[in-house]
Amino acid sequence: MIGKILKKFDDRFLKSEPRTGDLYAVAALFDTPDEIIHAAEKVSGSGYKRFDVLTPYPVHGMDGAMNLKPSNIGWVGLIAGMSGTSLAFLMIWWMVGVNYPNIFGGKPFFNLPASIPIMFELTVLLSALTLAGSLIAIYMKLPSNANPLMDTEFIKRVTSDKFGIYIEAKDPKFNKDEVEAMFKQLGSSSVSFIHEAVYEVGDTKNPLLNTKFLGALIGSSVITVVITYLVLNVLLFLPPFNWMHYQAKVLPQSESKFFKDGWSMRRPVEGTVARGFIPYEFAGMPDSMVVPTPNPLPVNQKVLDLGKKRYDTYCSPCHGFYGKGDSRLRGQFPVPPTLHSEKVMNWKDANIYHVITNGQNTMPSYASSISRDDRWAIIHYLRVLQRSQNAPDSDLEIK
Numbered sequence: 001m002i003g004k005i006l007k008k009f010d011d012r013f014l015k016s017e018p019r020t021g022d023l024y025a026v027a028a029l030f031d032t033p034d035e036i037i038h039a040a041e042k043v044s045g046s047g048y049k050r051f052d053v054l055t056p057y058p059v060h061g062m063d064g065a066m067n068l069k070p071s072n073i074g075w076v077g078l079i080a081g082m083s084g085t086s087l088a089f090l091m092i093w094w095m096v097g098v099n100y101p102n103i104f105g106g107k108p109f110f111n112l113p114a115s116i117p118i119m120f121e122l123t124v125l126l127s128a129l130t131l132a133g134s135l136i137a138i139y140m141k142l143p144s145n146a147n148p149l150m151d152t153e154f155i156k157r158v159t160s161d162k163f164g165i166y167i168e169a170k171d172p173k174f175n176k177d178e179v180e181a182m183f184k185q186l187g188s189s190s191v192s193f194i195h196e197a198v199y200e201v202g203d204t205k206n207p208l209l210n211t212k213f214l215g216a217l218i219g220s221s222v223i224t225v226v227i228t229y230l231v232l233n234v235l236l237f238l239p240p241f242n243w244m245h246y247q248a249k250v251l252p253q254s255e256s257k258f259f260k261d262g263w264s265m266r267r268p269v270e271g272t273v274a275r276g277f278i279p280y281e282f283a284g285m286p287d288s289m290v291v292p293t294p295n296p297l298p299v300n301q302k303v304l305d306l307g308k309k310r311y312d313t314y315c316s317p318c319h320g321f322y323g324k325g326d327s328r329l330r331g332q333f334p335v336p337p338t339l340h341s342e343k344v345m346n347w348k349d350a351n352i353y354h355v356i357t358n359g360q361n362t363m364p365s366y367a368s369s370i371s372r373d374d375r376w377a378i379i380h381y382l383r384v385l386q387r388s389q390n391a392p393d394s395d396l397e398i399k
């Protein structure tokens with residue numbers, strides 16, 4: 001059933017007309033690998049240069065039989081790859097070193113190690129594209145888009161079960177009758193003459209310049225552009241999602257004509273205090289200078305829950321869940337003293353607030369990660385911990 005359909009398709013579309021062009025090559029088919037090796041040796045030994053062998057699978061020893069020299073395509077790959085490396089190098093140097101120098105993590109504007117991935121990628125990309133492109137160009141003999149071997153009985157056989165060899169008519173030693181006789185003598189099962197195909201392309205010899213072809217090409221590009229534009233910008237255009245995109249605004253690091261210095265990004269006015277970031281008045285001062293303001297938060301369940309949450313998150317890794325100094329950092333950071341010492345028990349809340357806000361010796365400041373209210377809540381919770389770990393006997397008395 002499928003076979004029948006394929007056959008119909010073949011008959012309808014793939015039936016080739018007899019070719020009327022110049023002779024392109026004389027081709028011969030052989031039945032076994034041994035025969036094709038022998039034929040290749042004979043052809044190369046007789047001094048033919050423009051010939052090739054086509055086999056359904058790689059035949060061992062063929063390079064030697066054909067007397068092939070190493071291909072030059074490697075040089076093409078090398079040159080393309082090196083152009084990729086140097087292009088990437090130049091591109092990155094120009095982009096980050098000259099055109100838009102930007103400081104990343106205090107590194108030099110242009111630094112080699114960071115450019116290596118791009119240099120590697122462009123090397124691979126350019127050499128791969130150039131190699132694929134040049135193979136297509138050489139094999140297809142661009143700008144022609146077909147090899148005369150295509151669509152012949154010869155190519156059908158050598159891509160399934162036979163071993164083929166052909167000598168091009170352009171070979172200086174080529175003589176149609178001699179080549180035919182040689183192939184027959186070598187025991188070929190079929191010798192064929194392959195002619196160039198002549199295409200009727202109307203007003204010009206080059207199919208690429210045919211007015212109909214050019215018309216169709218330009219016409220279809222215009223239609224594609226118009227349809228793409230209409231689909232993306234009219235049919236699929238959803239204004240609500242784009243409103244913020246179109247509001248009047250200056251982008252970070254963009255130019256602005258509004259200000260004298262041409263910058264769109266502004267520094268805060270001297271002395272500005274950002275909301276929620278009231279400066280700490282005892283910053284950098286020793287503990288003794290702290291004025292003992294009382295804890296501004298009430299003690300209730302909500303505040304204690306908040307304090308526990310923040311304490312467990314920010315303080316417990318070093319101080320332990322109960323403040324006993326049982327650090328979970330396994331010696332990777334100095335182990336802090338217990339928070340149940342007489343010193344801390346007797347401290348005013350403001351002193352503990354000072355340590356959290358300002359840091360103390362090796363303990364860093366937590367002012368940037370914990371809000372003021374959260375810090376005060378932590379202190380209430382810390383008092384609960386202290387009470388729980390140092391309960392006096394009187395707590396057992398029923399009141």
Ligand code: HEC
Pocket residue numbers: 311314315316317318319333334335336337338339341343344352355356360361362363364366370378382
């Ligand atoms: C990265 C580990 C680490 C974290 C997290 C940490 N601390 Fe400390 N803390 C220390 C160290 C170490 C010391 C001892 C510093 C010193 O040598 O004076 C200390 C000291 C203290 C002291 C003074 C103790 C004393 O006897 O002088 C208090 C109070 C304190 N921390 C409270 C807190 C609170 C509250 C938090 C959570 C907001 C916290 N710490 C988070 C490491 C830490």
